[in-house]
Amino acid sequence: MFHKEGGKIILIATSATVLIYLLSHKFVTLSWLEKTIQIITLVLLILVLQFFRNPNRKITPNEKVVLAPVDGKVVVIEEVYEEEYFKDKRLQVSIFMSPINVHVTRYCISGKVKFSKYHPGKYLVAWHPKASTENERTTVVIESKEFGEILYRQIAGALAKRIVNYAVEGTQVMQGDDAGFIKFGSRVDMYFPLGTQIDVKLKQNAVGNQTVIAHKA
Structure with missing residues (x-):
């Protein structure tokens, strides 16, 4: 579950990850370099996703x-x-x-x-x-x-x-x-x-x- 404040950033990051993956697959001729670019991009996306995570922590309010x-x-x-x-x-x-x-x-x-x-x-x-x-x-x-x-x-x-x-x-x-x-x-x-x-x-x-x-x- 992600927080609503991250919606725009998550969309941009996900789109950029997909685009970089496709471009690297098409234009990067060295296999190791292609994989490196894709892995780095995926790691960055994961960092964005974990930053905007919103754990479900429902509670019963306690005034004391x-x-x-x-x-x-x-x-x-x-x-x-x-x-x-x-x-x-x-x-x-x-x-x-x-x-x-x-x-x-x-x-x-x-x-x-x-x-x-x-x-x-x-x-x-x-x-x-x-x-x-x-x-x-x-x-x-x-x-x-x-x-x-x-x-x-x-x-x-x-x-x-x-x-x-x-x-x-x-x-x-x-x-x-x-x-x-x-x-x-x-x-x-x-x-x-x-x-x-x-x-x-x-x-x-x-x-x-x-x-x-x-x-x-």
Whole structure:
């Protein structure tokens, strides 16, 4: 199953693979060179397909837990000053996604979208300390019954050139549903009220819609 954001790219990549295969078969006279070209092209197509994969991870929403919005490695767990929306100290948890991770962003909790804003910016490597405030990004705040307001931020990386965000202010969203997509490498920052019980550790691999990031007793 593939994500809808990859439809156009997958079509182009598949068409190019078929065309290159036919042209190499017709015009390349050296058998080893023909096979090499075809294998490289096929590998590139497979990489595109795996990047836009969208595993079926349907869940039963649970208001007492915050689930990982994306797949990737937990690279930050620390108290920081969140300057865009809360303008106070929050507990930040960041998940870094490599190009081989699933890049679907899912709503980590059910609730009402209180804030949704896109920011153009740079394309620093996603783990750079300034990426949260200087890279292309979107900021979304969801108000939930158990946790209050939770902010998550999709951040483009050095390879990411487009962030897709489905969150619309004033709408109700359901935990586990698609919230967007980040194309080609990136990270997601999450901001919780101080004192929130965090259930992941640094360098832990998180799985979107499965790994519990925080819970309410």
